[in-house]
Amino acid sequence: MAIDNDMRIQLAELISLDDTYLGVSSTGHALDTILDELSQIEPQDSCEPDREALGEAGCTVRGWQLVSIVGIDEPMLLLYGTVIQDQYGRFQPGHYVFTSLVISVSDSGLVYTRNSTYGLVGAGERVKATLTEAYRMKTMGRSIQEIRSLHHMAAKMGRFCGD
Structure with missing residues (x-):
């Protein structure tokens, strides 16, 4: 890093x-x-999504973390990662993204939120974080x-x- x-x-x-x-x-x-x-x-896992599936993603990210929030009643899953490209121009390459709630994650390396689809590329991991840690990830733009x-x-x- x-x-x-x-x-x-x-x-x-x-x-x-x-x-x-x-x-x-x-x-x-x-x-x-x-x-x-x-x-x-060093990141722990790796994801090589289906090239065809990547075409469905509005934004592709690397160095990704699927963040499960612990210590709360309802399960929450969020995505943190470094932007490779965003076809809608919302995020600049090299900047980080921290999504809204993840609705689902496909076997082909796609992450779906309510309004967006993200493609996971390369090394990444699933992590657990408290709400406070997730807030810090979002506001500071840093991994867990x-x-x-x-x-x-x-x-x-x-x-x-x-x-």
Whole structure:
């Protein structure tokens, strides 16, 4: 996973640090350690959808995660991923998408929400997340592993962000 300056800034925001501290003193050293750990995260599953089925998708994504929300009464499934292409121009390639509720997932690698169809391409995985984690994924544009690592780092630094 590529570590960029935006991720460093988001980590600083998550642990309530001023971005002027990034990369300096013990705080900067701790940030570098966490970012090194994040760069080791690898996706677990792979999906090669039927080429014909991809034509049905309005948007194709890579680095996808099918997110099951835990700790609630009703089952919820959402999709997070990096946009490859969106035929309707809603999302730019390379940006992330976090969908509304998933209605179904086909064996051919298509994910259906109420109004859209997404094609899953390449490596991805099914994950479980709390509502708070899902909210952070949506607002920060980061995978569940990144969110958990950022939260863990914040707690290690004594700047716990409560759930």
